[in-house]
Amino acid sequence: MIRKPISRITSVLIGLRDGTSLRQQIALLAASLCILSIAVAAFGAALIARGEAIRENRWDLTLIARSMAQRLDQTMFDRYREVRNVADMELLKPVWTRNPDIIRETLDQLQRSLPQYAWIGFASVDGTVVAATKGMLEGASVAERPWFVSGLKGPAVEDVHLAKLLDHLLRTSPDEAPFRFVDVAMPVKDENGKLAGVLGAHMSWSWAEETRRDVLENNLGKEGLDLFVLARDGTVLVGEDAEGTSLSRETAAYDPGNPDMVVAEVETSGLGDYPGLGWKVAVQQPVSVVSARVAALVRNIFLIGFAVACLSALLAWLASRTISQPLLGLVTALDRIGRDEKETTVPRLHGFRELSQVSASVRSLLRRLGTVEESARTARDMLAVLKDEYSRNIRSSEERNRQLGADIRSLRTLAEHDSLSGLLNRRAFQPFAEDAFATFQRHDRLFSVLMIDADHFKTVNDQFGHRAGDDVIRAIGDAIVEEIRSTDKAARFGGEEFVLLLRENDANGAWVLAERIRLRIAALTMDAGVGNISVTVSIGLAEVTADDRDVEDTIARADQALYIAKSSGRNRVCVDYPTPRSQSA
Template sequence: MAIMRNLSLRRQITILVGLLCIALVSAAAIGAAYIAQQRTREIVMQDAAETALTMASILDRGMQERFREIRNIAEMRLLQQVWTSDPAKTRQLLEQLQESFTDYAWIGFATADGTVRAATRGMLEGQSVQGRPWFQSGIKAPMVGDLHEAALLANLLPPAPNDEPTRFLDIAMPVRDESGKLIGVLGAHLNWSWARERRRALFADPAAKRGKSVWILSGNGTVLLGREPGRKLFSEHQVEAIRQERNGAFEDTTGEEPILTGFAVAPGYREYPGLNWIVISRQPDKTAFGVARGLVWTILLLGGAVACVGLICALGIARGVARPLQAIIDAADQIGRDPEITDLPRAGGSAEIVRLSAALRSLLRRAGMAEQRVAEASSKHEKDITALRHLAETDPLSGLLNRRGFDLLGTQAFEAFKRRGTSFAVLIIDLDFFKTVNDTYGHGAGDDVIRTVGQAMKRALRPTDRVARFGGEEFIVLVGDIARDDIMAVAQKLRRAIETTSTLHGGNWLSVTASVGGGIVRDSDRDLQDIIERADTALYQAKAGGRNRAVIDGLQLQLATSAA
């Protein structure tokens, strides 16, 4: 402190502002780098989990389509006579099906005793499949069998690419005749290349791949599609944890380099029961988190550059602050002094501050200036209170009254009714299917629609009527001094104003309709809430009646027609 007292104000400001700038920029840069790294890491891990989930959904939906195809064929009434007709005719039907559904390597119909009656290209016809799992399960109920190598068809089908063993997914359905009697099983072998094609389609855009690979594991963790099929990639404990968590991401550190691994369990879809496949998305850490590390270094280097600029700016700020302070000191020292007013105590610090404290002692001799400041502060305080009251009673999105503002006006109207019998009504307006706007065009579009509808209702009302936003897509209107027979006209006018109003958002014109419920004050009402409850009940009736209509408590329902 002794050193600081001997320095000028300009030098003190330069040192203090410079140190503060360095400290703040360093803290901000380190904090921003940490937050950016963590957030980017979360995004990358979420992307890995979403990639696995997307592939799992593709597999489940694809298998559901295959499951539904075989089931529809087996249950189709028009084909019930084909199964017991000439085998050549049955074979012709199955081959036509295979031409339409090229993912199937073999489709066949086996009689109830397990003998293949007809099959595509005549394969296995006359042979018994009674011992095959697909027949044993399919004779009882619809089934989907997990991946397995071809047994009876291994020598009849062309070899798989890359000399891989031919593998199938079995789908089997019981077949019944017109009387409901079980006559056999329709079986289909889905070629595993089907899954490989789905995986290839997932990365149709090479830029989206960025070193990712997608593998498919069985429910016990055995690799079905990926490097080294047949081996187990994870321990039993890891597989069990993946099954329990269902979807997520983690870093696999068991290999030579850490691998970001996203996972998702395929649970099935609709009537397809699912085989509990585990889909994993793998990407090397150095590739997955490379952007995050680069971002950290960029922020730190930028922070250092900003700190250097801050030091230079601190010197300029110090010079700029010292000059006007010196001018203030010189001007204040010329103001007349009153000998009856005691001096201010001398202030320590720089030479400029000492001189400023001497000049300020003369200000005490002008008490009128202090009084003027008090009056100005009091006036500003009143303006601030008025502004805060307005903010507290206004909905920030629509600019309309909020619930608090409406309750104040509604309570005043109810008290006036009790004292003088001045009638009034309450209308509740709810936008129909508003969630569709948010889901289709985003919440920004929904906000634009709320604002447009609010202004349209204000224009449709009298200056004495007040409209407020109760929250979400619900509005409430206080209609003062209104006859019972006229309130429906006001409700329909509001409804038509909303229906004919369009909102432009992102190049799209958005239109909505609204349902209106109303209640008119009664002598038996205890407070404003009784009227609002009746209006809300009427709104429910308008919604239940088909929406885009107005219902007033105690009046006949009117539909929302162009003539209404």
């Protein structure tokens, strides 16, 4: 049943093909190919442009989220440091357990300078509030509150929560939204070093919403942009669907799996001795905003392509007459050969190169047949001789090639490796570093650089001799090789300085490896004959960034971080972050 319609359609198509002239087929084929090529190009351009636009848009959103995360960390760090400074103030140590009025006055001054503090209070070790801003909750017990319990043990920060004891004191009207706080608590000691109580500060969470609005106002040109702050468990703390707020028609709830949104997330990481609360900043923007910019470009490409296709079809129609006319002459001549015995050959036809070749080939076909067969026979005989000679040459030179390969490998090893540590030398390391930087530029594949320098190495040479110094260099090289991956590259740059290139490794992963290397080397003990040698290293770390002009910029930033590690006391890892951080021994 199905075969009959298909057979009928096939017959119709064959009839159309055979009933059209060469000129018509050339024009139709040219137009069809042009239209198909333009359609494929427009579709491909749309996919590429849309993907590239989304990638660039996600990177822009990541920068916005990173800016918000840094502002959150900076603000929390400042508040954390202020509360700690008050708790450690030497002038207050004699009065923590004696004069609540002085404590209250100090806390009131701090609150007036920073209105983000909704309440600051000092509670004794039994949980009774001794002094507080504006006298609120004085005499009340906070022994069960999480901030007090944590503050007795050490500096503490409590995540966002609703006010319980202070809500009815701070609320100005029943319709006002519930207060939410972030708590900072510090243990307080008297002049004898004995624990006197806990200093607690409740910061109104409204400052985070003000920071969010400020970031959004700085990016008003980005249509549909929205920003959220999430708790560690994914709860929205700041944003249009946070607790106590409602969604507007123009704003979508945060959903990281929403295919209609471009989403970028950045985690807060704390700052200095402020440990961070695991907040995550998420920024989203509708995909339709990004696609709208691409649609106009694709439409213009398609319109231009369609015009080019029409013009190509017209030119093909005009040119097909010139192309087909000589071919029709050849068809006529061949037809005469089949109908007239007197016609034994075709004339020499001209018009285009292929037609001349066809007419010449037909004329000389029989004459050339014998010559071609003889040439083929001669070629086969020559090939057999050449194969035999080649086999003899291969057998005689095989041994020489093996020896030459071994010599080349030995010379390459001597030329590219440091004879003392066994690591690459600087000349051999450079191509790997340049290739990693080129891959980062083309495909955005991250890598990190570690600069490692032995601490007080001159003392080892002076005290134990240069042979002991060489043993230390070998031990450091062996420790590095045992810790790195096969894809990583390690080199000795000279003296006691080493450099590592870590592919597919950002600053966080590189820091973990650097710490392992530092601790492994610090645990080494070498027998120098006259005493044991222990050595430590300082390490500088830098992750490649788009601002680096070449790999030397990345190495220079790692070297600067190494200088900071040396200046900060040695035996530590320092990272070239926007705000540098270090890990002490």
